[in-house]
Amino acid sequence: xxxxxxxxxKWNADPDYVIxxxxxxxxxxxxxxxxxxxxVTKRTKVPLAxxxxxxxxxxxxxxxxxxxxxxLVCTGTGCYVKGATLILEAxxxxxxxxxxxxxxxxxxxxxEVRCLGCCSLAPVVMINKNIYGNFTTDKIKGILEAIxxxxx
Amino acid sequence: MKIIKxxxxxxxxxxxxxxxxxxxxxxxxxxxxxxxxxxxxxxIGMCYNEPLVEVLQNDKSWIYGNVDEEKAxxxxxxxxxxxxxxxxWVVKARDIQTDDNTYFEKQLKIASRNCGIIDPxxxxxxxxSGGYESLKKTxxxxxxxxxxxxxxxxxxxxxxxxxPTGIKWESAVKAAKKKDExxxxxxxxxxxxxxxxxxxxxxESDPHSIIEGMIIGAYAIGSNEGYIYIRKExxxxxxxxxxxxxxxxxxxxxxxxxxxxxxxFDISIHRGAGAFVxxxxxxxxxxMMGRAGEPRAKYIHNVESGFKNKPxxxxxxxxxxxxxxxxxxxxxxxxxxxxxxxxxxxxGGSSGTKVFSLVGNLKRTGLIExxxxxxxxxxxxxxxxxxxxxxxxxxxxTGGPSGGCLPESHLDLTVDFDTLSKAGSMMGSGGxxxxxxxxxxxxxxxxxxxxxKDESCGKCTPCREGLIxxxxxxxxxxxxxxKEDDIELMKNICETMKIAxxxxxxxSAPNPVLSTIEYFHNEYEAHIKDKKCSAGVCKPLITYxxxxxxxxxxxxxxxxxVDSISGKVKEKHFIDTNKCIKCNVCYEVCKFDAxxxx
Numbered sequence: 001x002x003x004x005x006x007x008x009x010k011w012n013a014d015p016d017y018v019i020x021x022x023x024x025x026x027x028x029x030x031x032x033x034x035x036x037x038x039x040v041t042k043r044t045k046v047p048l049a050x051x052x053x054x055x056x057x058x059x060x061x062x063x064x065x066x067x068x069x070x071x072l073v074c075t076g077t078g079c080y081v082k083g084a085t086l087i088l089e090a091x092x093x094x095x096x097x098x099x100x101x102x103x104x105x106x107x108x109x110x111x112e113v114r115c116l117g118c119c120s121l122a123p124v125v126m127i128n129k130n131i132y133g134n135f136t137t138d139k140i141k142g143i144l145e146a147i148x149x150x151x152x
Numbered sequence: 153m154k155i156i157k158x159x160x161x162x163x164x165x166x167x168x169x170x171x172x173x174x175x176x177x178x179x180x181x182x183x184x185x186x187x188x189x190x191x192x193x194x195x196i197g198m199c200y201n202e203p204l205v206e207v208l209q210n211d212k213s214w215i216y217g218n219v220d221e222e223k224a225x226x227x228x229x230x231x232x233x234x235x236x237x238x239x240x241w242v243v244k245a246r247d248i249q250t251d252d253n254t255y256f257e258k259q260l261k262i263a264s265r266n267c268g269i270i271d272p273x274x275x276x277x278x279x280x281s282g283g284y285e286s287l288k289k290t291x292x293x294x295x296x297x298x299x300x301x302x303x304x305x306x307x308x309x310x311x312x313x314x315x316p317t318g319i320k321w322e323s324a325v326k327a328a329k330k331k332d333e334x335x336x337x338x339x340x341x342x343x344x345x346x347x348x349x350x351x352x353x354x355x356e357s358d359p360h361s362i363i364e365g366m367i368i369g370a371y372a373i374g375s376n377e378g379y380i381y382i383r384k385e386x387x388x389x390x391x392x393x394x395x396x397x398x399x400x401x402x403x404x405x406x407x408x409x410x411x412x413x414x415x416x417f418d419i420s421i422h423r424g425a426g427a428f429v430x431x432x433x434x435x436x437x438x439x440m441m442g443r444a445g446e447p448r449a450k451y452i453h454n455v456e457s458g459f460k461n462k463p464x465x466x467x468x469x470x471x472x473x474x475x476x477x478x479x480x481x482x483x484x485x486x487x488x489x490x491x492x493x494x495x496x497x498x499x500g501g502s503s504g505t506k507v508f509s510l511v512g513n514l515k516r517t518g519l520i521e522x523x524x525x526x527x528x529x530x531x532x533x534x535x536x537x538x539x540x541x542x543x544x545x546x547x548x549x550t551g552g553p554s555g556g557c558l559p560e561s562h563l564d565l566t567v568d569f570d571t572l573s574k575a576g577s578m579m580g581s582g583g584x585x586x587x588x589x590x591x592x593x594x595x596x597x598x599x600x601x602x603x604x605k606d607e608s609c610g611k612c613t614p615c616r617e618g619l620i621x622x623x624x625x626x627x628x629x630x631x632x633x634x635k636e637d638d639i640e641l642m643k644n645i646c647e648t649m650k651i652a653x654x655x656x657x658x659x660s661a662p663n664p665v666l667s668t669i670e671y672f673h674n675e676y677e678a679h680i681k682d683k684k685c686s687a688g689v690c691k692p693l694i695t696y697x698x699x700x701x702x703x704x705x706x707x708x709x710x711x712x713x714v715d716s717i718s719g720k721v722k723e724k725h726f727i728d729t730n731k732c733i734k735c736n737v738c739y740e741v742c743k744f745d746a747x748x749x750x
Contacts, residue, residue: 016441017422017442018442019422019423020423022425023384023425046442050444053443053444054442054443054444057427057444058427060425076347077512077583077585077599077600078347078511078512078585081512081585082512082513089735090713114344114603114607115346115349115385116385117162117348118163118166118349119347119348119512119585120163120199120200120202120511120517120519121163121167122511131162131166132166134167136740137737138711
């Protein structure tokens with residue numbers, strides 16, 4: 001709970017900045033659990049129901065823990081016309097999960113994202129803030145293996 | 153001293169510019185004769201040539217494109233010894249004719265004037281290139297004459313709405329007087345349109361020009377409180393803008409008594425949290441108050457009652473970036489660029505330039521800035537270099553999910569606020585996606601509708617339910633289960649949505665369907681009646697087979713994830729259509745064009 005208080009302090013417990021607080025909580029805990037939201041409510045006086053509304057309205061938030069590595073396959077228009085759906089499907093096959101799900105080892109969450117703004121290098125995939133341009137499905141195995149090597 | 157500049161905006165980084173920088177640093181450290189100063193810069197817009205490295209020496213400069221490890225080392229070695237460039241690798245230089253020169257010939261840079269030239273993280277670099285001069289000038293002017301100048305320039309909102317900026321400012325001043333309240337100024341940097349990244353680049357490559365534009369705007373309308381709302385998908389832009397605001401504060405451009413003018417103004421930053429609808433002004437302001445970003449009906453305008461019910465001016469990133477230049481060079485100069493006549497009335501035309509992200513199936517993709525009134529054909533073929541891989545042009549999509557798709561017959565239309573809207577599309581915020589004949593237009597319509605269905609905030613029924621219904625119909629058409637009267641049914645739903653939706657996003661949501669039905673009617677017919685997808689995209693309507701080009705190299709069989717391809721070495725292979733999942737891997741790996749998709 002200390003970390004949560006630190007985050008709330010960073011934003012001066014200002015109710016206008018609950019979205020920012022929740023983003024920092026999401027980054028810290030990889031989800032926005034009930035006890036953390038309750039703490040935000042206690043300190044900012046923003047009703048818990050409103051925080052839940054925010055949590056389900058915006059894509060940034062997740063009520064279940066997300067994987068350590070978030071694989072964002074861009075399906076913005078630029079990437080879409082260059083075959084992004086096939087890349088998404090290839091990741092689904094390789095990780096054996098559906099889009100939006102997390103692998104059972106808690107390592108990967110697969111998400112589609114509508115536009116990372118690197119359209120000229122389409123198709124694009126972002127894994128934890130690293131952007132891979134001109135993506136092809138044959139790169140998937142190498143990238144995942146490199147992560148497994150460090151993590152397992 | 154020689155200077156070496158490396159483009160480190162998001163797209164450069166995605167192409168590997170970060171690694172190239174490390175290699176160059178190491179190379180310079182290792183060689184005592186290599187006398188270079190390394191500078192970082194943003195993106196000059198030639199994204200198709202990333203990573204880009206520029207060498208400046210003896211008042212000359214050469215930009216090298218597609219720089220890899222080998223090239224980077226060779227460039228340092230070469231320029232350590234010589235004063236001449238490695239000609240064959242140069243993509244842009246004043247003294248060398250390159251194939252890429254035509255990329256810039258028809259461009260005119262105003263908003264993106266400093267992008268890829270200055271170091272975005274260094275306020276000194278911005279000041280040395282004339283930055284904040286315009287602010288100094290305007291702080292000596294009175295509010296009324298600044299607003300008059302902006303109205304006379306004819307500049308209209310670059311976020312896509314196209315409302316005259318000066319008139320918006322004027323109305324806010326009036327409303328503030330009437331209510332006796334200080335107005336608020338907001339910069340909309342929630343660039344949510346897929347296929348658009350103009351604002352990202354401006355924030356990453358020249359953030360000070362946006363801040364300067366905002367301060368001028370605030371001074372003109374008498375605001376002390378400014379906000380920038382940035383989407384979280386742009387981590388680098390967010391970081392750069394945060395640093396920029398900090399630097400501007402330290403240098404006395406923000407805060408109390410700015411440049412001894414007795415004018416106080418400061419900027420706070422809000423992070424978006426991933427919601428397309430928050431690009432809509434009223435939704436954005438709701439989100440800034442720490443709530444779910446749902447729009448409201450706009451019978452009361454933001455300039456009267458916006459953020460926290462105060463008079464609020466909301467402008468787009470690109471609009472603000474234009475402001476300092478307009479005031480520096482004068483309204484007359486700006487009004488002289490572009491199309492139509494705006495001297496009497498800003499609605500009379502579209503003055504100035506527009507930044508576009510030119511992407512999709514094109515030879516040269518990137519960020520371009522062109523005078524309004526240029527034709528689509530000039531942009532796609534002269535600047536973009538046309539369609540690669542021997543394919544044909546099929547459609548150009550502008551205006552994001554609220555825009556439309558235009559066919560070849562409309563390529564001579566001029567790009568401005570009014571012309572494209574008449575043709576059923578819109579100029580929008582600046583995404584321009586070019587599609588070749590391997591693109592299925594029914595599938596594209598389905599793509600946009602499915603995007604909008606996910607992003608609809610759900611507050612009003614026509615948008616929420618209309619999109620669900622459209623998505624359902626388009627899905628069945630792309631699965632070969634379309635019904636005869638589906639096209640009429642969709643048109644009906646679209647009409648209702650246009651009339652009855654609450655916000656502009658809902659009202660314009662049917663555009664992708666209506667424009668594709670109008671211009672690509674045949675494709676809808678082929679899907680519904682003949683159960684065919686001529687572009688080879690809609691999976692249930694296509695099959696994969698091996699043709700006679702096959703040399704039996706086995707690469708497809710080796711890569712097929714479901715082992716549906718069989719055949720002996722050096723003999724024609726065969727695809728078992730019962731097993732095939734149509735993942736397209738065989739088509740991608742085949743070097744002999746031996747996979748037919750029909």
